Amino acid sequence: MKVPFNKIYLTGNEINLIEKAFNMESVSGDGYFTSKVTSLIEEKFSISKAFMTTSATHALDMAMMLIDLGPKDEVIMPSFTFPSTANSVILQGAKPVFADILPTTLNIDPDDIERKITKNTKAIVPVHYGGIGCEMDRIIDISKKYNLYIIEDAAQGVNAKYKDKFLGAWGHLACYSFHGTKNYISGEGGALLINSKDKKLIERAEIIRQKGTNRSKFLKGKVDKYSWVDKGSSYTPSDILMAVLYGQLKHLDIINKKREIIVNHYIKGLNKHLESEVLKGMTSLEDDRDSNYHLFYILLDNQTIRNKVIFKLKKCGIHAQTHFEPLHSSLKGQTLGYSLGDFKITEKVAKTLLRLPLYTDMTIEEANYVINNLDKILKEI
Structure with missing residues (x-):
């Protein structure tokens, strides 16, 4: 798959x-x-x-x-x-x-x-x-x-x-x-x-x-x-x-519901890795906020592990992606007087965050394929 x-x-x-x-x-x-x-x-x-x-x-x-x-x-x-x-x-x-x-x-x-x-x-x-x-x-x-x-x-x-x-x-x-x-x-x-x-x-x-x-x-x-x-x-x-x-x-609520189902399935399937602290964090649905389920991310322990997970998922046909490079440590950011080390949380997140596949017509079968392969990879690392 x-x-x-x-x-x-x-x-x-x-x-x-x-x-x-x-x-x-x-x-x-x-x-x-x-x-x-x-x-x-x-x-x-x-x-x-x-x-x-x-x-x-x-x-x-x-x-x-x-x-x-x-x-x-x-x-x-x-x-x-x-x-x-x-x-x-x-x-x-x-x-x-x-x-x-x-x-x-x-x-x-x-x-x-x-x-x-x-x-x-x-x-x-x-x-x-x-x-x-x-x-x-x-x-x-x-x-x-x-x-x-x-x-x-x-x-x-x-x-x-x-x-x-x-x-x-x-x-x-x-x-x-x-x-x-x-x-x-x-x-x-x-x-x-x-x-x-x-x-x-x-x-x-x-x-x-x-x-x-x-x-x-x-x-x-x-x-x-x-x-x-x-x-x-x-x-x-x-x-x-x-x-x-x-x-x-005209399909706002239909699209939102389809994405909600997949995000909740990810949370349920991956929560054990959060409890065991193999994952250091993941998308959470806050009580005082209604999400639109735009993306789903996990946080790994370090950049090396994150990159290994990307590579191993890709070998299974699963395409996961990192996200923003912090602006303060970018080439342009450095011209504004910033440097690496200025924002510890931002830098840690940028190095360890991984976005999993998520799209409106994603099936439970596809989500399970991601979860099951991620289970195996996290046990190996």
Whole structure:
């Protein structure tokens, strides 16, 4: 048997929806399906205003522009994240400031956030790792105490909750990802979420998203022609991609349930290795959080063992993967003054974490094949 790390999941209606987009001649940005998806996201996740974007990366770029980030400003984020989180800050001439993570959820440590705050701090970017929410109530308390923006990186957090709220609905701004590796896909795509009633903020987001022009006002009949009024770029996704996404989002709960079954099966099958301390940790489902089951990870004792497990699983036809390289110890991170040894938990996790195969249509038979082979490998090592 071969078990890939990931497979895309199609609901069965995507081709029909793509054909409908072509038949309606709705293929460029802000068409029929963009409107449908936007409304669905706002209503389902209780978002004040959503803007569909070409990627979550671009949504983060827009968010940093919206808060007028500039030179001397600092933004606190985990080192254990994708480079897009930090790039969005650097592109505005500002400085990313890294913080360590909690060993339980692999999310940013609120205590370390507070330790990193200076007079130049302007925002906090909590990254919800693997669809498990950060401690948002504590982070919000910190943001209020120091008058800071919260920009949620919920790229992996679509349809997950922290306490009573969906991820993406907590911060002043947030982003979602619909990349082909995520639970709900458009191939490439994302969303900028604004949880504010500030009409000026929403109006400026429309301008930034439309190449710095007031084209949205023109399309609404508010001006007789549109012109360049602010900085911006082309962040509107094709309506063809939004047609695909609409088909996916209409199956939100079905997709979530399928993934939940596999994650729970992994937990049940591998828990004995956690109890015997052969595994040092694995994905846990916290009582005050509703996961979207984006990924499933295990933590091994050290990097050598982790790499042996990868090799042995591959020989069985099972493709498991590591994850983020800590940003602080990367080549770019070192140019910002960081070095190996700065964040002990982040570094340990990065060296020992292994993601097991997980995809929406994964079968119990496939999950058992992974569990049984992992059992044998862990007994050998």
